Amino acid sequence: MAIRITGTGSYIPSIVEKNEDFYNHQFLNADGTSIDSPNEIIVEKFEAITGIQERRYVNEKQLNSDIAFIAATKAIEDAGIEKESIDYIIVAHNYGDIKYNTEQSDTVPSIASRVKHLLQIKNPKCVGYDLLFGCPGWIEGVIQANAFITAGIAKRCLVIGSETLSRVIDKHDRDSMIYSDGAGAVIIEKNDEKGGILAHETATYALDEAHFIFFGETNNPEITDQRRYIKMYGRKIYEFALSNVPMALKSCLEKSGKSITDVKKILIHQANEKMDEAIVNRFYKLYQMKTPQGIMPMSINRLGNSSVATVPTLLDIILKGQLENQEINKGDIIMFASVGAGMNINAIVYQY
Incomplete structure (x- = not known):
């Protein structure tokens, strides 16, 4: 017996932001002073260090919970399971749902509850909760799912990592070029095969x-x-x-x-x-x-x-x-x- 990933899914947003799209940005130092380099040089150095040539952003109508739902749907289909059989929905994120061009993050109800609602799962014993753990959140969610299954508390878990960082970036900060949006999800369960975690x-x-x-x-x-x-x-x-x-x-x-x-x-x-x-x-x-x-x-x-x-x-x-x-x-x-x-x-x- 092993605790294994039996299905995967992801959502890669359709809007592509290339490095040259930053040439017209007004980048400033943390103290507000001008940077003594043209943007072309700033972007060139950025790419050499990070390896990033382009990144993906969600469209104006999409929320973090929306793309988490899409990735989850794909993982469920890939695993070939009945959605009502899921015991836990664990969603790792850091900034909740943030509507386009707004200042406030929305985390009530939780992203996991929103995903469960979008999936139309009726079973009240399917428990959904959010996990705030920085970038390592999805891996930590997998570790928690493993613990639930090992303890006999759950048989099958859906673990999602989803974020819309484009909604929390400062366009005057060079570091804003690093961040992007996306979602990935897995189904984790115990089966008769060897290996797993x-x-x-x-x-x-x-x-x-x-x-x-x-x-x-x-x-x-x-x-x-x-x-x-x-x-x-x-x-x-x-x-x-x-x-x-x-x-x-x-x-x-x-x-x-x-x-x-x-x-x-x-x-x-x-x-x-x-x-x-x-x-x-x-x-x-x-x-x-x-x-x-x-x-x-x-x-x-x-x-x-x-x-x-x-x-x-x-x-x-x-x-x-x-x-x-x-x-x-x-x-x-x-x-x-x-x-x-x-x-x-x-x-x-x-x-x-």
Whole structure:
């Protein structure tokens, strides 16, 4: 018996925002002063560091719960299950439903309740709740679903990661180019096959690191409204991730009883291409090994950083044959990993 992912689904918004679309933006420093570089140079440096060439945004009518519902519907269909048989709906997000061109986030009712309503699930024993855990939220949702099923509390869970970061970005901040929208979902249940979730690891660092990612004012001092935007200390996050994520991966792998040479893929949160490469390289250095080619699939170049949605979306597009030169085969040992606001880190070792 194993606790396994039996269905996947994702929603990739149709609006494409390319890097050259930022050439006319007014980027400012955090103190409101002008940046001493033309936008073409700012964008060029941004792409070289992050690997992002374009990102996806929802349309003006869509909400976070809408795209979470679409991804969920696809996962349910892929698993071939009856929706009324779902025991838990766990939705990882960070900013709720935010209508286009409004200032306030709406989280009542929860996104999970909204998704259950949209799915038209009648069973009151299907419990829905939201999970706020930064970018590692979807992985943490999978870990919680695993705990519910292991404890006999649930037989089948729907875990969704969904976010509309385009609604919380400061257009005067260079970091706004990182963020995107999207949703990914999985069905998790116990079945007779071997493998599934072999081990997991989670940590929260909040003594000095709690506010590395935060809600703050616009960089434009001429804007006087009370709206707040997603902000981060990029250098501190980079250094934190390189110091802590490789060790978390190693600890998780050791718990699983598997060898580093067994790992076929590492699906890491698509935060920043250079940072992700550095994390995985340092992980392999812990074993005195070079990073195997193709071990770390990337979708950030065209999808950007959609927070909780990056890992489940990446998994779905690989399984559906939509990522060139990448595949996951029966029996493969893979790892999921993420780092984000909190500061939180988590990882899973999984056998397909």
